[in-house]
Amino acid sequence: MDALVGFTGPPSETLLRSMIATLMHRGKAPGEVFLQSNHASLARLQLSDDHAVGLRLDRRGLIDGDVTLLVCGFLTRDGTESPGGSVALSGLIAEYRARGVAALARLQGAAIVAIADETAGALHVARIGAGVRTVFYGRYTDPSAATSRWLVASEPKAITSAPAFQAAIRPAAIAQYLAFSFVPGSGTMLQDVFELPAGHAVTLSADGSSNLTNLFPFEDGEWDGRGDGDDHSHWVAESRRVIADAVARRLPVGEPVGIFLSGGLDSSIVAAEVARQHNHRVLTYAIHFGKHYPNELQFARSVADRLGTEHHEVMVNPRQFAPRLRQMIWHLDDPIGDPITQPNFELARRVSQDVRYVFNGEGGDPLFGGPKNLPMMMQHWYGVPREPGFREKAYLASYRRAYEEWSRVLHPRIRDQIDPERDLESILAPFFQQTSVRSFLNKLMAINIRLKGAHLILPKVERMLAASGLTPLAPLFDEELIRLSFQMPPRMKLRSGDEKWVLKRAYEDDLPREVIERPKSGMRVPVHFWFRGEMRRLAKKTLASRHVREAELFDPDRIRQLLRYDIEEGAGRYGMRLWMLMTFELWRRVVVDRDRTGVSGGR
Structure with missing residues (x-):
């Protein structure tokens, strides 16, 4: 699978090579496409022969005067190309000159598109459609150039590998992870590193500002209730x-x-x-x-x-x-x-x-x-509205992760920085409040x-x-x-x-x-049983009190309770909670502390 790296500001081969080196695991036949200008540097790593896929481009990168265009992945033009048809990069540049970033809304496929506009002093990066391909961006102070840059990459590790990049955990992200089991929206676990939302483009400017554009407003086409709905x-x-x-x-x-x-x-x-x-x-x-x-x-x-x-x-x-x-x-x-x-x-x-x-x-x-919508639909049909934000709270509880006990799991140092309305419920509120979507489903x-x-x-x-x-x-x-x-x-x-x-x-x-x-049951991973057997020793070793105390992210007493399974309420979920906590601690050591023991390919 190919990969994208890039940055704003003057060229730096050292920085570019540092970012590229972290992504060589994505394929076995490396090849590279470099496009550089005075404003931005972009590289696409061709790590396998992906021309076999029906969606293809006539070229993958093009410089046309002050505009540089690079595509990572597979594209077709929405409604204008037959399956297997090609998309001309020169045509995309012409559309961009005429319509700006909005021209990318016509594209579909599994792709990331990067456009460096030297005249505008901006780097545009788009995550096409539903976001099958991911891309991240981050703000970085380059010690060798004494300047601040935007970094862009298919994987966050290419950003955090930049020389002297300091990986710092974002406190709100820990609570979000416990509630959702992932970090939703453009934020990530790390400060100053962002994930581009699907169907959006971000404009990264030389002055350090960034701006998001929605390229895929699929909600606007919702059924309006007219016609023969049956x-x-x-x-x-x-x-x-x-x-x-x-x-x-x-x-x-x-x-x-x-x-x-x-x-x-x-x-x-x-x-x-x-x-x-x-x-x-x-x-x-x-x-x-x-x-x-x-x-x-x-x-x-x-x-x-x-x-x-x-x-x-x-x-x-x-x-x-x-x-x-x-x-x-x-x-x-x-x-x-x-x-x-x-x-x-x-x-x-x-x-x-x-x-x-x-x-x-x-x-x-x-x-x-899917069936996970049913509890929320039942509450919508038959429930009684209570305090503000009751739908957001009910949705978070429906994930059945650790929403109800995030405040007990977190260390007081972190817990005191969390506002659940601001850091958790506000992520969901725009979806429930949007008037452009009428159906609750x-x-x-x-x-x-x-x-x-x-x-x-x-x-x-x-x-x-x-x-x-x-x-x-x-x-x-x-x-x-x-x-x-x-x-x-x-x-x-x-x-x-x-x-x-x-x-x-x-x-x-x-x-x-x-x-x-048959009703959907889902792939149930038996973590509940694993932590009573094969994985119990690993969990105790990873979440040992000294590690928890040193990190000051989780409450040591609550972690000890979980490891002893002393939880009468919701006992059936302790396996999931232990899994989330154990893998978080391993992630912290690998990514934040840069302890690459047992990791091949790391830097």
């Missing part, structure tokens, strides 16, 4: 057409592909389309945690048998991955709030032996009303797409696969499919408590009935 045959046919097109635009040319197949509805739909359209080998992969733990292997097998794929089952257990936890955290650049990330990392290592491109079913829940889906999808699911998938030189393909996060989801009546997605109703109707003839009809 014509389900139309929406079923449209859903199938758009999903088929999304898969077609991502199919590699002339080589096998892999599919992460959980046996759930979303990955099974993607597998059905890939198997139907692709004329090369299709390999499917399912994970499990051993015979002692529940799994969904029978559903994945049933789908694979129905579609005729080459199916593989991969077992993951702590004895395998515990020695690689620090390595994975280095790749992720974040604590592993969602424990399914680690099994996916292990699965990617196995899949990379067979293929270079891997489809997944991510996106079905955010776009089509669509408000929830907008949260899931713009926050969970863009800042947890897609970054996790991208970096876990990039660590093994794989390119992820997520057709259910396609821009046209997101628009279609908002254009259809909400009852096509959630109907009498039946989630993803339109998807089930669209593919009920293609998949086994048990896959269509």
Whole structure:
């Protein structure tokens, strides 16, 4: 998978090489495209032969007078290019000169676009569409040039690796991590490092200012209640057409592909389309945690048998991955709030032996009303409004992470700096208060797409696969499919408590009935049991009192209670909380303290 690095200000080969060196793990056949001007330096690392993918560009970088353009990933023009068609960079520059950053709103695909405008003294960086490709930016004081710069990179480690960069934890981010299991929005765990929101462009100016532009306001196309909202045959046919097109635009040319197949509805739909359209080998992969733990292997097998794929089952257990936890955290650049990330990392290592491109079913829940929306919908229909912010509080509680006890977990030094209304609830308030989205279900889906999808699911998938030189393909996060989801009546997605109703109707003839009809259970990682067995020693060692006291981030007494499992209230969640706390502490050592023990590829 390719990667982007760059910065504003005068050229510096030392800085550029320092940033590039941290991203060489993303592929096996390095090549580089350098574009430099007096105002900005950009580099694209071509780390694999990605021309096999149907979405392609005629070139990847171009300098035209005072404008420099570089593209990382795969692009098509919205509505004007056929699948597999090319996008001319010279045309993009001409559109930019005429319309400014707004010209990038017409693009779709899995890409980052960077435009350095020397006349305007600005560097524009865009994260196209749903944000399948991620990009970060940060403010940096360059000791060698005695100047401040903006740094830009596909992964935060390329920013924090800059000479003399001081990585400092942002206190509010710790509370956000405990509540969400990730840091939502443009903030990250670190001060002065930001994640570009999906479907946005950021303008980074020489004076140190930055400005965001929304390029993908998909909410504006919401169904307005007019027309025949009960014509389900139309929406079923449209859903199938758009999903088929999304898969077609991502199919590699002339080589096998892999599919992460959980046996759930979303990955099974993607597998059905890939198997139907692709004329090369299709390999499917399912994970499990051993015979002692529940799994969904029978559903994945049933789908694979129905579609005729080459199916593989991969077992993951702590004895395998515990020695690689620090390595994975280095790749992720974040604590592993969602424990399914680690099994996916292990699965990617196995899949990379067979293929270079891997489809997944991510996106079905955010776009089509997955079951996690039901508790919030029930409260919306039957609940009684209470104090201000009750919806925000209820949503945070529905994550079932550590929202209710963040104040007990945090060290007083950190806790005293946290305002829950400012640092937690205010992240969600704009979604619930926006008047442009009328349906409450669509408000929830907008949260899931713009926050969970863009800042947890897609970054996790991208970096876990990039660590093994794989390119992820997520057709259910396609821009046209997101628009279609908002254009259809909400009852096509959630109907009498039946989630993803339109998807089930669209593919009920293609998949086994048990896959269509069974309720979603999700991939349950048995952390609760692991911390009573295989991972107990690692947790106690990592969260030893001396480490907790030295860091002054968490309350030592509360951590000791968690490690003894002395929690009567919510006892079933202690495994998740221990996982989040343990991986946070490992992240702190690897990223903030720069302790790279057990990390290969680190600096």
